[in-house]
Amino acid sequence: MRTDLVAALDIGGTKIAGGLVDGRGVILERAQRATPARQDGETVMRAVEEVLGELAASSRWEHVRSVGIGSAGPVDASAGTVSPVNVPGWRDFPLVERVRATTGGLPVELIGDGVAITAAEHWQGAARGHDDALCMVVSTGVGGGLVLDGRLHPGPTGNAGHIGHISVDLDGDPCPCGSRGCVERIASGPNIARRALEQGWRPGPDGDASAAAVAAAARAGDPVATASFRRAARALAAGIAATATLVEIDIAVVGGGVGNAGDILFTPLRESLAEYATLSFVRRLTVVPAQTGTDAGLVGAAAAALLRGPGLVRL
Template sequence: MAIDIGGTKIAGALVHPDGAMTAVTRRPTPRGTDADGVMAAVAEVVADLARDPLWARAVRCGIGSAGPVDTSRGTVSPVNIGAWREFPVQERTAAELAARGARIPVVLAGDGVAMTAAEHWLGAARGHANALCMVVSTGVGGGLILNNQLHPGPTGNAGHIGHISVAFDGERCVCGGHGCVESLASGTAIARWALAQGWTGPDPTAAGVAASAAAGDPVALAAFDRAGRALAAAIAATATLVETDIAVIGGGVAASGDTLFEPVRRHLASYAALSFVKDLQVVPAALGTHAGLIGAAAAAMMLLPTA
């Protein structure tokens, strides 16, 4: 059983051992309501799944959620769900399942960790014992596979590459640090920097900047070069620390293709210079919009024993 909680939608599915999904359902993430109002949408998703004939065969449940998360407490405080602050989503979801006869173990994972589990199970990191997987979108998140095991850390935030500092005298990040990858390479940062440098494209988003870069606009190209360099520095630092051999990048900014990947790979050559990281691969994620639900199920498989 998989539940994917984000700022715009709450989705659910029954995920089979081969990764196939059935009974897929979704609800819009409620706005202008309290914590229980948001939880009501989760309960509706659970109710939809419970109507499926395969419901009784579910052995565990994975929840993937936008963060911050604290998996040690089972709580979430998603940036884009203002009604939830330290909300006990794991406990509340387990109660919804039990009320419908499914007394199964439930695990919580941040969306970056869930994406990592998905890509290692069925995606671009499959077959790699040590991998870094990243989501580059409005923010920058990620997760780690070490020795073929998902490594979420004590609170579920290990691999949160977006808040590695790659510019010690850089601007202050929303997290309170300076020069974080997210403040340089997120979609928001790319668009903000391009506009500050005089770019005047019609679509003031990272996608708009990417379109201009593909057409040869020098400011747009420089914006992606700056972002690619920040990502390359963080990827190389991570690989040097824990010896990952592949970095998988997904998310909306990664959809720009070589506009992003070319500068990442070019700059990586100068940052990943030691013998044990110089062959590090950087590849696009393979699972796209399915990564959230597949990742929630994969995290449950990797972090929980079979019931």
Template sequence: MAALDVGGTKIAGALIAPDGRILKRALRPTPAKEDETVLLATLAEVLGELQSTPLWPEVRAVGVGSTGPVDAAAGTVSPVNIPGWRSFPITKEVGRLSGGLPVRLVGDAVAMAMGEHWCGAAREASNALCMVVSTGVGGGLLIDGRIHSGPTGNAGHIGHISVEISETLCVCGARGCIEQAASGPAITRTALALGWKPPQGEEATAQAVATSARQRNKAAIAAFDRAARALAAGVAATAHLLEINLAIIGGGVAEAGAVLFEPLRAHLQEYATLPFATPCQIRPAALSRDAGLVGAAAAALAIDQERPWPLSPVREAVTR
């Protein structure tokens, strides 16, 4: 299967075997501030690199996981972090660029949930929240062993749940969103506002903030603590609402490791206070940044095997 993972920072592509192994990769930076023409050309480059391999003739469907909001039914995307795409017909364009192959669109965090349930940290889970924490913050839900994507494919879009009082508008137009505190750019902004400076010669990024936090820089630690608190509030709200017992955190910010996960687990104990929510565990994504690609491939596999949608459970699609 072919898979695309469209994010605010990068557009990744892969050819993936029926057992979830990645056979070929392609990657381009997302020209997020450019217009639709440039964005489409970048998408075409990624697909073109995959099509140039001898494996391409074996591809029978394409799965697309995209930052959102998405409209899976209409096949369009309007990502808050990619302003050049508004109601962009990505399913139609990927179908055209791939030579008429069938295409299925899912949200990036829904794709992550599918990937982690297929062959990652949620393999044995029945009720879980999977979060992508990167340029933005998204979520995908596994409920009673089934991927729950909602009517338009946006169920679990936890990044735009409000968890704090704020006068600053989020990119979505609301205030106090998890994404305002926990995304990579938000962590960087917080650290800079608290007096942190990147090491000489380095860019101000969440990765650089994480490095400083590991070196015990107080501003960097505080920035990650604020992010962790916002994430914990969102996880706890989901646990109280849906009785999930597992939250999996992936995306570029999750690669910070202990500087994120230690305060996240500590804050979760403060927020998940009711007896049915306290057992909720936090785990890093086992597939790391590949979770979205693997999950998008699972969506493509469902097309090929004519499985009902939403997929249930993902592993059934590769064993039948």
């Protein structure tokens, strides 16, 4: 792996994080803005430009040779555009072109956020040493990416492994992507919280109605909160089992804010996986928490930039 310094962006429905990252995956500088996800596309782009501007003010910026972007999807790496389901103002938005212009023409590598966490986990985390893996980010949305035969496999447009939009409930709720009963519609943080509220769970005195608050209530024994997490776990298990059946992965790595719920998520997830992954060649599939934490998106985006070129090579 080359040792050039790269600028990395991790763009999601909640935050836009940026960093300057070296060839070892060490983040040397950081910047962050909240994602104005419900505003128009240019407002969202201004937030990206502010993050890049803050990074460019660093004395280290002169050593930056390229930019890596991990974005909520779907993305189209071949066209350089993004259409995040949870950022309605961006539809076929020319993010690569705009970032290239903002950074004075630096080369830009775009991947989906699920592929970014996969790159990070295969490079430095729980999937290290595994030749066939699915890595997932379960947060505001649900994304994923694949390692096959020891190589990151983003696919032609950068969306391979996008498990969040596998349908696991044929008669389920409509998903903003246009389908129905998607993993994301059941297992993302906002949908875990939505389900709990619909079933009668109520936030505490602080009014926190996030998935983290639902997880805390589940740990305290609240049956409605527990049921919402168990339903999310079943959806994730169904999607993971389907993926394993198709491509014979031997490990699934789960990160993101919902993954931080710990046993509240992983215990029912492993129980449900045993029900869905029943064929002989998938029974040894393991599910583990991600290890690269909140920096996975940045580290993975940096890996994409460090390994620029068709068909990202072995990490």
